Amino acid sequence: MIVEAALTLVLLLPLAGFVALLGVGKRLPEPWPGIIATGVVAAAFALAAAAALDFFRGSGDAVTVTWFEWLPALGVQASFLWDPLSALMTLVVTGVGALIHAYSIGYMHRDERYGRFFAYMNLFVFSMLILVLGDNFAVLFVGWELVGLSSYLLISFWFERPTAAAAGKKAFVVNRVGDVGFLVALMLIFGAFGTFAFSGVFAEAPAGIGTGMATAITLMLLLGAAGKSAQLPLHVWLPDAMEGPTPVSALIHAATMVTAGVYMVARTGVLFELAPVSSGVVATVGALTALFAATIALAQFDIKRVLAYSTISQLGFMFMAVGAAAHVAGIFHLMTHAFFKALLFLGAGAVIHGLGGEQDLRRMGGLARVMPRTFATMAVAWLAISGIPPLAGFWSKDEILASLFGRGGLWVVLWAVGLATALITAFYMTRMMWLAFGGAPRWGEGIHPHESPPVMVVPLLVLAALSLVGGLVNTPWRPGLEHFLEPAFAAVSLTHLPGGVTPWVLAALSVAAGVIGIAAATSRYRRRVPDEDSGGWLLLAGGYRVDDAYAALFVSGGGAAAAWTAATLDQRGIDGAVNGVARITGMVAERLRPLQSGLVRWYGAVVLLGSVGLIAWFLTRGGL
Amino acid sequence: MIVTPAWYMALAAVLFAIGVAGMLLRRNALIMFMSIELMLNAANLTFVAAGRELNLIDGQVSVLFVMVVAAAEVVVGLAIVVAVFRRRATASVDELAGLRG
Numbered sequence: 001m002i003v004e005a006a007l008t009l010v011l012l013l014p015l016a017g018f019v020a021l022l023g024v025g026k027r028l029p030e031p032w033p034g035i036i037a038t039g040v041v042a043a044a045f046a047l048a049a050a051a052a053l054d055f056f057r058g059s060g061d062a063v064t065v066t067w068f069e070w071l072p073a074l075g076v077q078a079s080f081l082w083d084p085l086s087a088l089m090t091l092v093v094t095g096v097g098a099l100i101h102a103y104s105i106g107y108m109h110r111d112e113r114y115g116r117f118f119a120y121m122n123l124f125v126f127s128m129l130i131l132v133l134g135d136n137f138a139v140l141f142v143g144w145e146l147v148g149l150s151s152y153l154l155i156s157f158w159f160e161r162p163t164a165a166a167a168g169k170k171a172f173v174v175n176r177v178g179d180v181g182f183l184v185a186l187m188l189i190f191g192a193f194g195t196f197a198f199s200g201v202f203a204e205a206p207a208g209i210g211t212g213m214a215t216a217i218t219l220m221l222l223l224g225a226a227g228k229s230a231q232l233p234l235h236v237w238l239p240d241a242m243e244g245p246t247p248v249s250a251l252i253h254a255a256t257m258v259t260a261g262v263y264m265v266a267r268t269g270v271l272f273e274l275a276p277v278s279s280g281v282v283a284t285v286g287a288l289t290a291l292f293a294a295t296i297a298l299a300q301f302d303i304k305r306v307l308a309y310s311t312i313s314q315l316g317f318m319f320m321a322v323g324a325a326a327h328v329a330g331i332f333h334l335m336t337h338a339f340f341k342a343l344l345f346l347g348a349g350a351v352i353h354g355l356g357g358e359q360d361l362r363r364m365g366g367l368a369r370v371m372p373r374t375f376a377t378m379a380v381a382w383l384a385i386s387g388i389p390p391l392a393g394f395w396s397k398d399e400i401l402a403s404l405f406g407r408g409g410l411w412v413v414l415w416a417v418g419l420a421t422a423l424i425t426a427f428y429m430t431r432m433m434w435l436a437f438g439g440a441p442r443w444g445e446g447i448h449p450h451e452s453p454p455v456m457v458v459p460l461l462v463l464a465a466l467s468l469v470g471g472l473v474n475t476p477w478r479p480g481l482e483h484f485l486e487p488a489f490a491a492v493s494l495t496h497l498p499g500g501v502t503p504w505v506l507a508a509l510s511v512a513a514g515v516i517g518i519a520a521a522t523s524r525y526r527r528r529v530p531d532e533d534s535g536g537w538l539l540l541a542g543g544y545r546v547d548d549a550y551a552a553l554f555v556s557g558g559g560a561a562a563a564w565t566a567a568t569l570d571q572r573g574i575d576g577a578v579n580g581v582a583r584i585t586g587m588v589a590e591r592l593r594p595l596q597s598g599l600v601r602w603y604g605a606v607v608l609l610g611s612v613g614l615i616a617w618f619l620t621r622g623g624l
Numbered sequence: 625m626i627v628t629p630a631w632y633m634a635l636a637a638v639l640f641a642i643g644v645a646g647m648l649l650r651r652n653a654l655i656m657f658m659s660i661e662l663m664l665n666a667a668n669l670t671f672v673a674a675g676r677e678l679n680l681i682d683g684q685v686s687v688l689f690v691m692v693v694a695a696a697e698v699v700v701g702l703a704i705v706v707a708v709f710r711r712r713a714t715a716s717v718d719e720l721a722g723l724r725g
């Protein structure tokens with residue numbers, strides 16, 4: 001009972017914050033909107049942590065809270081599920097969310113739409129909680145669309161900039177492509193099971209549907225997940241989404257929303273287990289995306305785009321994990337990634353803030369001396385994402401790689417791709433760190449970099465601490481997270497770490513990959529900014545020209561189709577029909593004009609003749 | 625010589641024909657009004673004659689209606705004629721052909 005009430009409050013607090021700030025956010029003086037927004041999210045985190053206590057003790061049962069009958073005709077209820085998986089997601093969303101809200105109090109200082117920013121942020125947290133807590137596919141879909149809306153609103157938050165407005169639109173449109181897949185999957189699910197409820201679908205799935213149906217459903221789900229989580233070939237929106245304020249990038253486009261696809265695949269693990277082909281496709285898409293995005297990140301000079309491609313790449317790792325049925329490893333990486341990538345983004349935001357809006361790595365350099373705390377915290381995140389033990393990223397990434405290797409067969413190829421990606425990841429992160437913080441200052445005259453105010457530094461420190469020790473919740477000899485999540489994945493046969501010395505060898509290999517990447521990048525970028533304008537670098541910097549290809553294929557193709565429709569179908573067809581009717585009427589009228597002579601006596605004669613004619617008709621024919 | 629209803633009908637037909645001829649041949653608006661009155665009263669005559677022959681009150685009732693409507697029509701019509709005459713100094717309807725298509 002208490003858990004139910006807490007759960008309802010967890011959901012309603014951010015919503016209340018959103019509604020309140022939408023109403024009065026404009027009139028409240030700075031920093032009150034920020035404090036309110038941070039307060040509600042922090043309170044939601046505290047309540048969620050208290051509600052999850054039983055799970056931590058290992059004794060809690062999953063709880064369902066039903067608010068109301070939503071679609072009685074379809075048997076759909078607005079109900080929410082509190083199990084270890086949703087609890088963990090809720091804690092990550094509200095915990096990291098609260099830190100980023102607090103950071104935003106400083107980052108958005110003196111923004112003209114300060115109140116609205118925090119209203120949108122609270123709306124996002126509410127939407128994300130709907131998504132992760134939904135007890136059926138319909139509620140999940142509502143959350144799915146709501147986070148898409150919040151993402152759109154926040155990407156184009158500075159809508160005066162045409163690039164920001166275009167980026168928001170692009171994110172929305174690309175997500176629609178994935179959402180079509182999700183919608184089709186929902187229809188297939190309802191058609192096959194007659195219900196949207198997780199419990200019903202997952203209980204009936206093993207016996208109720210064949211492999212073909214399961215494959216169709218899961219491939220459509222994957223399309224939706226790829227759109228939301230920026231996987232190939234729908235990754236194009238995420239780099240552009242960096243037009244939004246940096247805390248938005250940290251919260252939505254690194255830590256939480258983009259992981260919704262991973263969460264969804266893990267949540268529907270039962271279905272994916274029935275469709276081995278789909279699982280293989282998920283893992284392959286993840287591996288390709290991881291490698292593809294990592295190579296692009298090598299050549300980016302915009303600090304936020306480096307991190308954006310890095311996020312896509314790390315999401316690829318999570319997809320590899322959930323595709324290989326290593327759901328715990330995937331969710332584990334989701335969690336640690338939320339810590340260190342949010343930290344990297346917030347650190348990048350501090351750098352951008354300190355340099356007065358500069359995002360180009362070529363005009364940074366030497367910032368370690370002027371922003372020591374930002375540098376120190378970002379260094380932790382850098383080592384964590386590079387996979388250096390005992391930081392958080394090492395444990396989760398290594399568990400993914402070891403699980404892939406452990407499955408044997410073709411999965412070893414994916415492991416090799418993952419290992420190569422780990423090396424590249426270490427390389428580009430080191431490159432970014434050297435270009436931003438090492439070497440000689442390259443910023444222009446009149447810019448005075450400065451350390452951020454405490455309200456921005458404290459979240460960095462907390463996230464650094466989490467990145468430092470967050471991985472220890474699930475070590476091979478004390479798999480705490482695995483025990484914690486076990487009830488949620490009871491129906492799935494999970495992939496576990498291989499036994500014996502194999503994990504140790506694999507761990508040594510991945511650490512070696514990280515160290516080699518760091519060393520190589522250090523020797524290249526320690527002293528100077530090398531010229532990176534040859535053909536290969538430009539190809540990478542342009543993201544393999546995927547955007548251009550899409551522009552040529554879909555945008556100009558769609559434009560041509562629209563132009564043809566406008567010129568031919570609309571102007572000739574529809575307008576032609578309307579104008580044609582008018583022209584025929586005109587022609588007929590032209591012929592009939594002489595009848596209207598204006599002579600009253602002529603009209604009288606016509607009336608007379610008409611009457612005579614009618615009477616003659618009646619008399620001879622005896623009726624009509 | 626017995627005056628049968630056919631006589632009344634014949635008289636009405638003659639009156640109506642005179643009205644039609646006047647209506648179509650004369651240009652003066654006032655004469656045209658009179659012709660219209662002639663036609664209306666020709667119709668009235670058939671009504672009362674038929675009512676009497678069939679022993680029904682309906683014919684006389686209809687005639688009362690026609691007379692009321694005719695009076696109203698004349699009021700409006702004469703007002704228009706007077707107004708037109710004031711503007712154009714003519715009562716010839718052939719010159720009032722402004723609505724020619």
